[in-house]
Amino acid sequence: MASDGATPSARERILAVAGALFADGGFDAVSVADIASAGGISTGLIYYHFKDKQTLYETVVRESIHLFEGVAVEALSADSAPEVRLREFIAAYMRLLEGHEALMRLLIRSISDPRGPAPRHVLMRSSAIVDRVQAVIEEGVATGAFRSLDAHMAATALFALINTLMTARVLDAPLGQRAGGDIEQQAAFMTDLFLGGIQSCS
Numbered sequence: 001m002a003s004d005g006a007t008p009s010a011r012e013r014i015l016a017v018a019g020a021l022f023a024d025g026g027f028d029a030v031s032v033a034d035i036a037s038a039g040g041i042s043t044g045l046i047y048y049h050f051k052d053k054q055t056l057y058e059t060v061v062r063e064s065i066h067l068f069e070g071v072a073v074e075a076l077s078a079d080s081a082p083e084v085r086l087r088e089f090i091a092a093y094m095r096l097l098e099g100h101e102a103l104m105r106l107l108i109r110s111i112s113d114p115r116g117p118a119p120r121h122v123l124m125r126s127s128a129i130v131d132r133v134q135a136v137i138e139e140g141v142a143t144g145a146f147r148s149l150d151a152h153m154a155a156t157a158l159f160a161l162i163n164t165l166m167t168a169r170v171l172d173a174p175l176g177q178r179a180g181g182d183i184e185q186q187a188a189f190m191t192d193l194f195l196g197g198i199q200s201c202s
Contacts, residue, residue, distance in 0.1 A: 010041070011049045014050070015060050017041075021034060023106040032053050035056075061110050061121060064107060065107060065122050067096070068097070068107075068129070069129055072092075072093060073132065075089035075093070076132045076133065076136050077132075085136050086140075086195065087191050089133065090190060090194075091184065091191070094165075094186065097166040098183045104166060104167070130152075130156055130159050134151045134152050137155055146198045146199055147199065149198060154198055158194050161190055161193075161194065162190065
């Protein structure tokens with residue numbers, strides 16, 4: 001979350017430390033004092049930037065999902081064929097998740113407890129990403145690149161496919177341990193698998 005090539009600001013440092021702690025312990029298990037101690041900063045500085053722990057947590061989650069959404073927007077809005085955009089989206093999205101495992105764990109935690117303070121925002125922004133994927137698939141159907149199908153269901157399936165594999169990798173689940181190849185190879189495999197199901201046979 002720090003500015004490129006620049007020393008992180010106090011706010012960015014707080015967000016980074018809080019994100020890592022929330023990802024590992026969840027909202028309830030982490031206190032403002034824990035964040036201050038881990039970051040070598042004062043609780044006063046945290047309260048200067050954030051009203052309370054819930055505001056800090058919601059900010060971490062919001063900025064995390066916006067990071068992922070930004071990658072989706074860039075890839076899916078490119079001036080290229082629908083297939084190319086989907087390929088770039090899958091690769092870029094998986095590379096980002098691979099490089100931000102703590103944030104991925106945080107997002108998983110944020111939606112696993114519907115009583116938590118931030119699941120609605122994550123679900124809304126995830127839905128926005130699915131909508132963008134759907135629009136690209138609809139374009140491919142209209143141009144004949146993809147076969148006629150339910151574009152929303154296809155977009156939802158693609159998003160679920162990516163996130164299931166990345167969740168397994170991030171949580172070090174058995175699926176993640178068995179999956180072959182590096183992240184680029186896995187992205188290419190999933191892309192070929194998905195496009196093989198939706199491309200036109202003509």
